Amino acid sequence: MSAPSSSSLSIRDLHASIGDKPILKGLTLDIPKGEVHAIMGKNGAGKSTLAKIMAGHPDYTVTSGDVLLDGESILGIEPDVRARLGLFLAFQYPMEIPGVTIANFIRAALQARLPEGEELEATDYYAKLYSKMDALSVPRNFTSRSVNEGFSGGEKKRCEILQMAMLEPSYAVLDETDSGLDIDALKIVSAGVNALRGPNIGMLVITHYQRLLDYIVPDKVHVMSEGRIIHSGDKDLALKLEAEGYDWVEKEYSAGKSAV
């Protein structure tokens, strides 16, 4: 196994379970800064589990392997600390938080990144918030609405990307950010994601639809099945998966395994 780059989000032979049920079974993936990788795979393959384990969800137990952020292991580190280290997860199912406005929520997240005793400057904050909202076509009155409460599916996803734009992570995992979006919203959100692309961020985009990858063109596409990456390729792999489904990859993979 090659040594992980010190400028990457690196998952090394990760095994993880929920209760007694193993879900990740030796997953290895390296996302260098500056690149966008996509993961595709059937329902239940473990894609969201991978995302949540990276973010530090307490329900999952990592049994072996490691997750390295810029060369440092983040396993055993609290979720909020991971986030402040630069990791961002756009949730497949964002939570509703009654009574907490979007403006206060994002402000608390930014405030948590400042040194003790330093206060976030309110005018600058709102100026930045409004400009990002405008770019993502999120109506400005959303600032005073409770986080995700009563939002449509698409609004929730846009709000996730708004948070990402405000928090400027160095690594972002986007879990099915495209599902629930209409065509126009898909373009807007993709443009928002593309605007954040650059040498200082590595992204992992989880999706079921090749269509998203027309807008957010990935450097690499990986296929996940039963808790492992079973195939990797360039962006054209997504087209092939779209046309032919997953069976051939799985067959190739088991053939390869039995050949070993």
Added chain:
Amino acid sequence: MSISTSFPAEIATSSTLNHWPEWFRKDQQEAWEIFQSLRQPKRTDEPWRFANLKAIDLSDFHAAVPVQDAASLITRSSAHTSLAAKLIFANEVLIHNDQAGLPAGVLLLPLEEAAKNHEELFRKSFMTSEVRLGSKKFAALHRAHLRSGAFVYVPQGVVIEKPIEIWHWVEGENTTIFPHTLIVLGEGASATVIDHFVSSREERSLAIAVNDLTLGTNAKLHYVGVQDWSDKATAFHINTTEVEKQAVSTALQMNLGGAYIRGESDSHLLGEESRSVMLSINPASGTREIDQRTFQDHFAPRATSDLLYHNALADSSRTIFAGLIKVEEAAHETDAYQKVRNLMLSDEAEANSMPGLEILADNVRCTHGATSGELNEDELFYMMARGIPPKQAAQLIVRGFFGTVLERLENEDLQAHLGEILDRKLNLNV
């Protein structure tokens, strides 16, 4: 010595009582006799189920003497920046009276002056309904010892845009005060009144507070009680609300302080299509006990009552809620809602909820319910995944939990103002 032996002498001697008219002083004597004739509540009394009866042993408390430094309390009485009027009472003495922003015709007076100069109005609305949620004895004590209070009368058609703020300070170890706010809105009148209940020092004290809210046809009232007594205080907050045809009362009690708080809130929906919104925000921590009893009594058709109480319980705090919705025979097409939510932040905390319903009319819609839950782990994780430390995340969730009650106020300025008060005060051990 006990309150029952030390207080009566003062009725006769207290010079402050001379401000009251003779008929009221007779009234007070009668109230004193009622207080003495009624026994202390017992655990087997339905309105005192689960109650901590030790907390209402009033033996060590005594009457108030004037505060030492009124000027500093006036300085400390600052909350809302844009007011129609402000009254400040300290140990039952009016120490500040600013009503420059009141529209013509509005009466904002010390109660004793209202009793003297507006006797009919006063008699019609001063503690006219029976106290029926358990504290009859303590309400009698209040009546017997009342020295002052605020009288708010808004005549027909007059709308006061800005809030009226009333401060009730208590000072002195084991001091007792009897705050009173009496609000009468004429037909179509509208007002916002905020009562602040505060201790000048971290002392043990007793307050037996009463408010009477009377809304004429089509009137609109926002009433807020910001209870922020010292953490050693015992307090009774006894409310009666009477709502006439198409009038809307929105009353919020925020219990931010106190060791033992007994709240009683009794809404009478007297007129057709009247509406009473009953709200309460209760951050409980330490060993605080908040015991609340409510009554939504529907007398007229097509009226609405909507109760929402949110309790967040940290440490070994305790809350009790007992609420009754009663739909009287004539009250067809009643809409009545009652919802209590307990957010349990500690295993040692205890929440008791006793919702109740009694329906004597047809075609009514009533829902009531109490829920208890802990902090939602997925919400916490979501916030932590944004970099918010768990303690702050929990605080935000609790703040949001209370924020959903504030959202019921149909006044954004008031919402924001009370939100700031909550932000300053909310420091629960979560």
